[in-house]
Amino acid sequence: MTRSVLIVCDKDGRTSFGHLALSMRAVLRDAGLDAETLWLETPRYFPGDGRLPGLSLRAGSLQTGFFSFRGPFRRLLRERRPDVVLLVRPELGFLAGEVRKALPGARAGVFVHDLFAQTLYPRSPKFALINRFFVRGTESADFYLYNSEWTRSRAEARFGTAGRPGAVVGCPVDSSRFFPPEAPPSAAERAAFRELRGMEGFNGLCLTVSLAEPRKNVETFVEMAALRPRVAFARVGRPSEPVEALAARKRLRNFFQFAGLDDARLREFYRMADLYVCPSWLEGFGMTPLEALACGTPAVVARTSALEEIFADALPTVSPADDARAYVEQLDRALAGEEIVRPEAAGALLERFSPKEFGRRLLAALPEG
Numbered sequence: 001m002t003r004s005v006l007i008v009c010d011k012d013g014r015t016s017f018g019h020l021a022l023s024m025r026a027v028l029r030d031a032g033l034d035a036e037t038l039w040l041e042t043p044r045y046f047p048g049d050g051r052l053p054g055l056s057l058r059a060g061s062l063q064t065g066f067f068s069f070r071g072p073f074r075r076l077l078r079e080r081r082p083d084v085v086l087l088v089r090p091e092l093g094f095l096a097g098e099v100r101k102a103l104p105g106a107r108a109g110v111f112v113h114d115l116f117a118q119t120l121y122p123r124s125p126k127f128a129l130i131n132r133f134f135v136r137g138t139e140s141a142d143f144y145l146y147n148s149e150w151t152r153s154r155a156e157a158r159f160g161t162a163g164r165p166g167a168v169v170g171c172p173v174d175s176s177r178f179f180p181p182e183a184p185p186s187a188a189e190r191a192a193f194r195e196l197r198g199m200e201g202f203n204g205l206c207l208t209v210s211l212a213e214p215r216k217n218v219e220t221f222v223e224m225a226a227l228r229p230r231v232a233f234a235r236v237g238r239p240s241e242p243v244e245a246l247a248a249r250k251r252l253r254n255f256f257q258f259a260g261l262d263d264a265r266l267r268e269f270y271r272m273a274d275l276y277v278c279p280s281w282l283e284g285f286g287m288t289p290l291e292a293l294a295c296g297t298p299a300v301v302a303r304t305s306a307l308e309e310i311f312a313d314a315l316p317t318v319s320p321a322d323d324a325r326a327y328v329e330q331l332d333r334a335l336a337g338e339e340i341v342r343p344e345a346a347g348a349l350l351e352r353f354s355p356k357e358f359g360r361r362l363l364a365a366l367p368e369g
Helices: 016-030 062-068 070-080 090-102 116-120 125-140 149-159 187-196 218-227 241-249 263-272 287-294 305-311 324-335 343-352 355-365
Strands: 004-009 034-041 055-058 084-087 107-112 143-146 166-168 205-209 232-236 255-258 275-278 299-302
Touching (some): 004 070, 034 070, 062 070, 090 107, 090 125, 107 149, 143 149, 187 205, 205 287, 218 324, 287 299, 287 305, 287 343, 299 324
Parallel strands (some): 004 084, 143 166
């Protein structure tokens, strides 16, 4: 009898969690499993009318969903009777116990990506409530998936789950979204791209893709722009007034922010950048440097958290994470045409986190039926 897996996600396909849910659905189906997604839809994270493949439950917000999702979720489980339920992040841990109530024989798993809500904001009332009501149920899951050994070690200490079933599976790079051009962009093509995006007159492009929260260390990226005024520095992410204010105080004309990019436009940013920079203080994995590599662009990362674990053999790493001069030294090398990435190691990295290899690890991590 074919094993049945239900993947539960509370963010749509524009987000990394949504893409992960779709990737897991695809690789499990390719392996012959009966895999389906369940989208917990709320207006904030599902603002559009576009339907994603799979099932859905809807609530007015994630906060009210803490109560209103439970009953419909149990009813859906009894109807579908999955063997395994995968919750894509710890904030959905409050549903792990509902699996046991509805289907005592089913197994509930949680994909743990990071513990930043717990570690970065210990005095925040918002995150205290999230940890108390949403995340705490993760402790009752039957098994765990982790994106890195770094995350696993911290999650086991946080949840007291050392020795319980779990596996590091990484995260897949979506090769349908991120892939290199047929030929490397010429200097003229790069210049034309910068001009089209309002960054004309600069000698190159340095890119980062990130939120503006403190752990992302966007301030160091802005400091890099101050050190190399003849290069354009682009941040892709939700507009941030504090970041804009910092750039204004430094009177930077070479710092730009872009938001709302679809896959094709984001792919072009990756491809047309001379260097991708990830200066984060904390990362549970580090997807964006992998996406840059998949698009054929060199990258440099901070020597911190899971970034060191994942990338140290393939890319230049910088320590401390706020050493702006160390990053621009790598930028200078890239602009001069030097190879700063170790090609064989980078290729092995992309193969390791390909959908195929991710799917192999995911299948091996699922509990037997």
